Amino acid sequence: MTADDSFDRLDDDAYPAYTMGRAAEILGTTQGFLRAIGEARLITPLRSPGGHRRYSRYQLRIAARARELVDRGTPVEAACRIVILEDQLEEAQRINNDYRRTSESADPAAAA
Numbered sequence: 001m002t003a004d005d006s007f008d009r010l011d012d013d014a015y016p017a018y019t020m021g022r023a024a025e026i027l028g029t030t031q032g033f034l035r036a037i038g039e040a041r042l043i044t045p046l047r048s049p050g051g052h053r054r055y056s057r058y059q060l061r062i063a064a065r066a067r068e069l070v071d072r073g074t075p076v077e078a079a080c081r082i083v084i085l086e087d088q089l090e091e092a093q094r095i096n097n098d099y100r101r102t103s104e105s106a107d108p109a110a111a112a
Contacts, residue, residue: 042066
C-alpha cells in the first residue's frame with residue numbers, strides 16, 4: 001500500500017478511520033453508548049488488528065441519528081430499531097422509484 005492509497009481511503013465513508021474514543025468524542029457521547037448500539041446491532045464496528053473497535057463516517061452518521069432519539073427520551077434499543085426501520089423504508093422507496101422510472105422508460109404510454 002502506498003501513501004497515496006492511504007490518503008484515498010480518507011474520502012471513503014466506509015473506511016473505519018475512527019477509534020472508539022474518537023468516535024465518542026465526535027458524537028459527544030460515551031463509549032458505553034457506542035457499545036450499546038453495537039449490542040443492539042445498529043452498527044457493527046470493524047476491529048483493528050489489535051482487536052480495537054474502529055468506526056466509519058457512515059457508522060457515525062447512523063450513531064448520531066440514534067443519539068438524537070435517545071436524547072429525546074427514546075430507549076436505546078427502541079432508537080436503534082427506529083433507525084433501522086427508517087433506513088429500510090428509505091431503501092424501499094429508492095427501489096420503488098428506480099422501478100417506476102424503469103417501467104416508465106420501457107413503456108412511454110404508462111407515463112401518460
